[in-house]
Amino acid sequence: MDETQIISVSLDSSAVIAFIGYLVLIVGVGIYASRFSSRGISEYFIGGRKMNRFVVALSAVVSGRSAWLLLGVTGMAYARGPSAIWAVLGYIIVEIFLFLYYGRRLRNFTEKRNCITIPDFFAERFSDHDGKLRMTIVAIFLIFMIGYISSQFVAGGKAFASGFGIETGSGILLTAVIVLVYTIVGGFLAVSLTDMFQAIFMMLSLVILPVVAILNFGGLTEMINTLLSMDAIYVDPFAISVGAAIGFLGIGLGSPGNPHILARYMSIDDPKQFKYVAVVGTTWNVLMAWGAVFVGLAGRVYFPEVEMLPASDTENLFPMLAQLHLHPILFGVVLASIFAAIMSTADSQLLVAASSVVRDLYEKIIKKGVEVPQAKLVLYSRVVVFAIVVLALIFGFYAEDLVFWLVLFAWAGLGAA
């Protein structure tokens, strides 16, 4: 069989329909959520602390997992074998402790002191009367968040380009417009609800794809034997230096400092439900992470040489393997899951960035001591969301190198902050 036939992306119309169905769903959720989110700034930015525990669990997990999990970790497992598991184990463990020991404290404290944002929380926690601490945190957030959002748009553009054959620039714009539409009208509720659907898409594709691919290959034993005959590292989870393993596990330390993840904890309706959130969130994290590593392992037996992947890029493995093994409708779901990963991260970051401008800069510093009507604050929030999208697009189009460096430091920078 001609290899190029396997690896060229050809889209079936049912895959396109499944993908469009997914887009309609998330935009519909945005419109559905718009009335609730327009009530006030607390509703717009943290869902009025009325979020259901299942929504919070999935939203918290999926906001922290960008396309890195679907494309990066699968590619890493393809290249290095099961030792890629150390890159995901760190954040899973850190998040268990965040759910169980930090979430409830943060939720209770922020409700008692009426905090809506993380800078709000720090300002209250450390009695920041002159606003210097708040300003510093807001500045750090904005720099990294805009870079982060920009990188998600660029990733979306590239995914559109490889998945649908449209130009990267148009893909970037399209990603930005979709995220903008449901975030601007639906606020936090829309972002959380779409996150929930996106988490379901991501989990399904990361579980179904490796199972189908491994079964098609002749089963697990057959796959392991083939991997073993290629190189022992493909079945050795410890084929990694101690330093690299510690570095990988250290990725998890970024989780507690990323405000778009922490905002999820503040939004839950009943703080006693964090035990449930921990169990559901961790189960989701585990299924997605191990699924991603299995995708990489299965990919290795189907594409023994990296040259068999488009552009010899391991990040193309996930969509390639899906196209090879799944029904076109399911392939559409897999494509949707890549966008889901990108959008679920971008939308949460977008809201957090906007909240620090409207709540922290405008309401708490510029208009300190003045009562600003809620309707006005919500309107300003929507304007700021729009402005941040425009800024992120400018960064994405004209300063891609800068964005790369910002993102490289963002996870760690925000974690440290």
Add this chain to the structure above:
Amino acid sequence: MISFYLIMFVLPVLTILFTLYLAAQNPRKNG
């Protein structure tokens, strides 16, 4: 080989069981 099965199949189950165990601990300490 055994390490492959342990890490790829036993560790994920243990991670979830560990979470269940912690969640079942004294609830007052969880907050």
